[in-house]
Amino acid sequence: MAERYSSFVPGGTAWLLQRITAAFLVVVLAFHFFQLHFVNHAADVTFQGTQARMSNVGYFLTMVLFLIAGAFHGLNGVYNALVNQGLDGTPKKVVLAVLTIAGVALVVQGTYVALAMAGWT
């Protein structure tokens, strides 16, 4: 029987979600870069242009989902990197709590920003 090297629990929800969000992020992150650096140049971004994009419901929902997936994938990745480095016991619980709060705050703030961009605030 081989030792298991990964901090992820096979079959665990976080393990699966990390991979599902990965597959989603590959597509949407590539789209996001292409959209805002090649189709539109970042230097030409204006509130009007942003509002035109964000007030499209499909785009808005994609961006909010992008934010949620990115926040989860990134913070879960950070958490697992720290567990790999030997994080354990109470510090592990504290780090998990801090990362969770940071993630929720990021998603709340980001969603509010998206609503403001769309002109729905």
Added chain:
Amino acid sequence: MSQSYNRGLVEDFGRWKEFTAGMWAWIFHKFTGWMLIGYLFTHIAVLSTAIGAAGDTAAIQAETDIYTTTIQGLEELFIVRVLEVGLLAVAVFHILNGLRLLMVDLGIGLEAQDKSFYASLILTGVITVASVPTFMKGVGF
């Protein structure tokens, strides 16, 4: 039947001279991951200027609102453009190596995992270099 390996403490970066392709891929993936999540927080912070800009129709029409002037002000800085190229390199590597990891997870092409790491690196380099003219437009290119 699975084989058992004694890999020692892989997380000991002091052993970097012993690292093979797969270990470098692992380290680069962690490093680019840290950069990307750090950037995401910064990104949302900068875009939060949209909250202050929203509703002031006259300023938005004149493109003098705080969101437009903040972004365009940042984009005028040479260093910001250089950092954007860096961000692209980091994101492209993380995406390509991430696809490689999904393949590894699925057990596809395991015997070529070192070659796919080198391919990720080379493709990242090519895409980054090819994107420089687009990213540096208006600040010296």
